[in-house]
Amino acid sequence: MIRVQLPAHLRILARVDGEIQLEVEGQATQRSVLDALDARYPALGGTLRDHVTGQRRPFVRFFACEEDLSHEPPDAPLPEAVAAGKEPFLVVGAIAGG
Amino acid sequence: MAETMSGVRVLVGTRKGAFVLTSDGKREKWDVSGPHFAGWEIYHVKGSPADPNRLYASQSSGWFGQVIQRSSDAGKTWEPVGNKFVYDGVPGTHQWYDGTPHPWEFKRVWHLEPSLTDPDTVYAGVEDAALFRSTDGGQTWQELAGLRGHGSGPHWQPGAGGMCLHTILLDPKNPDRIFIAISAAGAFRTDDAGATWRPINRGLRSAQIPDPAAEVGHCVHRIAMHRSRPEVLFMQKHWDVMRSDDAGDSWHEVSGNLPTDFGFAIDVHAHEPETIYVVPIKSDSEHFPPEGKLRVYRSRTGGNEWEALTKGLPQSDCYVNVLRDAMAVDSLDRCGVYFGTTGGQVYGSADAGDSWAPIVRDLPAVLSVEVQTLP
Numbered sequence: 279m280i281r282v283q284l285p286a287h288l289r290i291l292a293r294v295d296g297e298i299q300l301e302v303e304g305q306a307t308q309r310s311v312l313d314a315l316d317a318r319y320p321a322l323g324g325t326l327r328d329h330v331t332g333q334r335r336p337f338v339r340f341f342a343c344e345e346d347l348s349h350e351p352p353d354a355p356l357p358e359a360v361a362a363g364k365e366p367f368l369v370v371g372a373i374a375g376g
Numbered sequence: 377m378a379e380t381m382s383g384v385r386v387l388v389g390t391r392k393g394a395f396v397l398t399s400d401g402k403r404e405k406w407d408v409s410g411p412h413f414a415g416w417e418i419y420h421v422k423g424s425p426a427d428p429n430r431l432y433a434s435q436s437s438g439w440f441g442q443v444i445q446r447s448s449d450a451g452k453t454w455e456p457v458g459n460k461f462v463y464d465g466v467p468g469t470h471q472w473y474d475g476t477p478h479p480w481e482f483k484r485v486w487h488l489e490p491s492l493t494d495p496d497t498v499y500a501g502v503e504d505a506a507l508f509r510s511t512d513g514g515q516t517w518q519e520l521a522g523l524r525g526h527g528s529g530p531h532w533q534p535g536a537g538g539m540c541l542h543t544i545l546l547d548p549k550n551p552d553r554i555f556i557a558i559s560a561a562g563a564f565r566t567d568d569a570g571a572t573w574r575p576i577n578r579g580l581r582s583a584q585i586p587d588p589a590a591e592v593g594h595c596v597h598r599i600a601m602h603r604s605r606p607e608v609l610f611m612q613k614h615w616d617v618m619r620s621d622d623a624g625d626s627w628h629e630v631s632g633n634l635p636t637d638f639g640f641a642i643d644v645h646a647h648e649p650e651t652i653y654v655v656p657i658k659s660d661s662e663h664f665p666p667e668g669k670l671r672v673y674r675s676r677t678g679g680n681e682w683e684a685l686t687k688g689l690p691q692s693d694c695y696v697n698v699l700r701d702a703m704a705v706d707s708l709d710r711c712g713v714y715f716g717t718t719g720g721q722v723y724g725s726a727d728a729g730d731s732w733a734p735i736v737r738d739l740p741a742v743l744s745v746e747v748q749t750l751p
Contacts, residue, residue, distance in 0.1 A: 287415055287440060291456060321456040325440040329460045330482070337439040371439045 280311055280356075281366040288326075288369065292319040297366060306361040308340060309352040326369060341368040384706045385450070385748040386714055387431065388722055389418035392740035394433055396451050403712055403726040406735045412454065413445065420487050420701055423450075423748045427495035432514060434485040434500070442484050444500075446514050457514035461485070461502055464521035470504065471533040480504045480524070487701060487744075489544035493551075501541035505532060505558040509570065520570035523556065528575060528592040535559035535595050535614075536660075542700055543599045547606040555609065555624060560595035563611070565624050576624030580613060597640045598700040602649035610652050610679070612642040612700070617654055619679050630679020635666050641703035645728060646711040650678040653705075653713060653729060655698040663718075664695035672715070674729050688732035689723065696721070701744035708749055716742025 282298040289295065300314045316323045323329070326338050332352075334340070339348045343357045343365050359365040386397040393411030412418075416435045424430040433445040433454070442461065445454045461482045469477035483503040491497035496513040506524055508517040523529075532539060540559055547553035552569045555576075562577040575591050585593045595614035602608065611618040611627065616637050618627040631637035636656045645651035652675050658666045665671060670689045673682040696719035706712035713729050716722045720739040725732045 285439075287437065291440075291443065321443070324442065324459045328441070330462055335439065335441060374438065 279363045280306055280314075280360065281363055282311065282315060283366045283368050284322075285369060285371045287371070288322060291321050291325065293321075294319070299363075306356045307353050308347065308350065308356065311356065311367055312352075337372040337374050339370040339372050341370055342366070383750045384708065384712060385423070385428075385750055386704075386722065386724070386735070387421040387423065387451075387744075387746040387748070388716055388739065388742060389421050389433070389701075389744035390716075390720070390740035390742050391417055394418040394421050394435075395736070395739060397722065397735050401708055403706075403708070403724060408736055409451070411740075412451070416443070417484075418743065419485060420744045420746070422488050422490060422746045424490040424495040424498075425492050426490070428748050428750060430490070430495040430513075432488045432490060432498050434488055436484040442482070444485065444488075444514050458510065458516050461500070461506075461508055461517050462519070463506060463524075464519040468524070469530060470539060471531060473534065477530070480506070482506075483538065486540045486542045487544055489546060492546050492548055499544050499546075499554075501544050501556065503538045503540035504534075505539045505541040505561060507541055507544070507554075507556055507570065520566075522566070522571050523564060523573045526564075526573045528561070531592055532558065532561035533593065543596070545599060545601055545606075545609075548603045549606055553606070553623070555599060555601075557596040557599050557611075559597065560614075561592050562594040563596050563599060563609075563624055576620075577627070578625065579620075579627030580618065581616070582614065584614070598642050600642045600644050600652070602644045605649045608649065608678075610642055610644060612639050612654055614638065614660060617642065617679060630675070632675070632680035632682055634673055634682050635671075635684075639698075640700040641698050641715060643703045643705050643713070645713075646705050646707040647709070648676070648711075651676050651728070652679065653703065654682075655703070655715060657697060663697040668693050668695060670694040670696065670717075672713070672725075672729055672732075685725075685729040685732070687730065688725075699743055702742050704745050704747040706747045706749045712747065714745050714747055716745045718742065 280300045383400045388395040393414045395410030419434045421433040429450045431447040435443040467480035472478035487501040489499040500508040507520045543557035545555040557563045580594045581588045598612045607623045609620040617631045619630045639657045669691045672685040696717035703715040711728045713725045718741040722735045
């Protein structure tokens with residue numbers, strides 16, 4: 279079970295309150311977690327990653343265990359504490375726009 | 377003959393959300409609801425002429441991209457629908473600001489135009505410029521690729537606001553005919569329901585491009601038509617107010633006595649096809665009204681002869697802008713006219729522009745205004 283925390287705008291869009299708990303098939307990676315998130319909440323499709331390129335949107339960041347994982351390869355394993363559900367995977371809207 | 381209706385619903389898109397303003401036929405007291413989609417840029421909200429309870433909204437953000445929202449109960453509730461806008465085939469390139477080829481990249485939806493007859497069919501004008509259509513209520517979108525593919529696409533360039541397809545006019549008499557406009561490429565028309573397109577810019581002159589009379593490259597800001605006479609088009613170009621009497625085959629200038637012929641918005645009176653409205657803006661670098669006076673100009677002669685409409689509008693120290701999609705008319709008798717400003721005011725006139733009053737004064741910057749006349 280993976281714990282995911284979304285920024286407020288995306289919680290509203292997905293109509294969820296608080297933290298999301300996701301079952302992810304196989305290894306927990308950015309890609310597998312985000313794929314599972316999109317599958318469960320289709321309204322989030324395209325909001326974190328570009329529909330065409332699959333790339334992370336520039337002002338979306340992924341944090342976990344007090345580290346910025348945004349530039350990690352999408353298929354790299356997430357930290358063990360995230361995979362074990364001890365720590366959440368944080369989706370963060372970057373500070374931008376003043 | 378003017379329709380007798382009971383009320384209006386004004387749909388306002390702003391930099392930080394959507395607002396819905398409703399009133400009865402007198403248009404004196406208003407109910408304001410919103411913000412809907414608070415914090416998101418709402419480029420456009422528009423209702424279906426075939427079902428006034430069906431609304432579509434373009435919601436976007438620099439963080440999270442594009443979302444399309446749909447309501448089937450007049451805006452009481454909304455549901456996100458499809459937001460996948462994929463260019464047909466290999467997207468190709470257009471010209472970048474420095475003249476180099478730049479790949480087409482989807483950025484946002486500027487304008488949503490619901491079909492005149494089917495609530496589930498809606499067109500989307502997007503940046504980088506292209507036209508998409510959905511026939512399933514916005515769930516899936518397909519590009520009408522003949523527009524970008526007709527030949528001049530590689531020569532289109534972005535205007536200061538981006539290379540956006542911002543105007544979509546559906547011909548009420550000919551379902552196969554659609555007019556669109558792109559900044560900064562110009563106006564285009566299809567006569568076969570979107571399969572093939574051609575530029576319709578003859579008569580436009582733009583001193584800012586190397587060949588002022590070029591076939592494409594004009595910064596058209598907005599086009600309007602009266603539904604009873606779709607072959608007559610009125611255009612607010614970057615500079616110049618223009619008119620065509622032959623469905624865009626040729627244009628002539630009707631700026632006449634306007635204090636400046638720069639501007640963004642243009643619209644036509646609901647019952648008088650020769651009565652048109654513009655909001656003159658000082659210049660392309662000074663995006664505010666001349667002399668700090670917010671004036672709508674009305675022509676009752678289809679252009680050339682214009683009168684300033686000032687009653688109820690600020691006539692000193694006003695430095696707001698009125699953007700291209702931020703003016704609309706209702707079809708009550710007398711015709712209501714509405715426009716929104718970058719200062720967050722939405723002004724309304726219940727007497728065809730003779731007098732004005734603010735409906736709201738302090739919204740976020742207004743990007744778009746549409747009106748539904750309700751039975």
